[in-house]
Amino acid sequence: MIDAQTLSGPIDIAAIRNVRRWSPGACVWCGDDNAVEMFRNEPRCGTCREKESVIDEARRFLGMYGLRPLGGTLQSDDDEEREHRVNARDARRELNEMKLAELPDPAAVRKALRPRAASVVSEPRSTAHSGTSSASASTRPSTSRTSATPPVAPVRTDAVDVAALETRVTGLLDQLSAIDAQMNLIGEPAGLAARARISDLEKQRATVLRTLAALEKARIAAGQ
Structure with missing residues (x-):
């Protein structure tokens, strides 16, 4: 018998996450099949590509000015640097939350x-x-040609x-x-x-x- 306490029990997020499996044509990171395109030689959905682009943009900004790479602390020299670091951190966290429990082979x-x-x-x-x-057809002698007319030599092509x-x-x-x-x-x-x-x-x-x-x-x- 199912009682109210059973129905109102906590939702096991990990169990739901484990249900998701990758299938051909879906995103290799999260399993979503929405707006899947090739990204870094892998099929990735639109959401994953957007998050990865945020991280890439932060890396480009930090590298352009010779700043400390991403990771660890958010300590920054100015607001713009901090914004890139925060955006990259949030994007990475969301990617980790979306990640399949078992990535495809x-x-x-x-x-x-x-x-x-x-x-x-x-x-x-x-x-x-x-x-x-077409080349074979062109080499066949036409019926309208006289017997004295030699056949046309086949044209060689480099295929x-x-x-x-x-x-x-x-x-x-x-x-x-x-x-x-x-x-x-x-x-x-x-x-x-x-x-x-x-x-x-x-x-x-x-x-x-x-x-x-x-x-x-x-x-x-x-x-x-």
């Missing part, structure tokens, strides 16, 4: 992202196929290796995931060694992104 996230990588190179396949068909391009894109996405995982593991760099490691990872990430941009140009060129 990075391998599962990468697997869910693979269709996006495949879509990058899906269009050139159909384009290359239609181009090959992009679609399979190799797809493999390269997928591998780069995996590499980006590994780099981001290491950066998240380090978190706020507290020492010179950690800062040096973060700087090195950021350089690696920039190199991978430039390579992805070059592959995108190759895809566009193949589609023309």
Whole structure:
């Protein structure tokens, strides 16, 4: 029998939080599926991206003026610095409150992202196929030509290796995931060694992104 005392018992927030699970297409941090877009090579919802942007803005401000990094005390030299520190602290607290009790396996996230990588190179396949068909049709001698007219030589075209391009894109996405995982593991760099490691990872990430941009140009060129 359920009595009034049972119904009016305290709500177990932790139990409710544990119910939430990540699913493909949802935010990897909080599990929300509202306004999900790629952020730092991960699907994140609009709320999470907004909070992360507040923290990034505070970091940029402190770094621009050579101020003490975020974390710990809110001690500041002026009101503007304190405002950035307070906003970043509040954003981090809200992110921690939204965080899933169990974050998704990075391998599962990468697997869910693979269709996006495949879509990058899906269009050139159909384009290359239609181009090959057109080229084959153009090499066939017309019935109106006389027997003395030699057939037109086939035109050679340099086609992009679609399979190799797809493999390269997928591998780069995996590499980006590994780099981001290491950066998240380090978190706020507290020492010179950690800062040096973060700087090195950021350089690696920039190199991978430039390579992805070059592959995108190759895809566009193949589609023309």
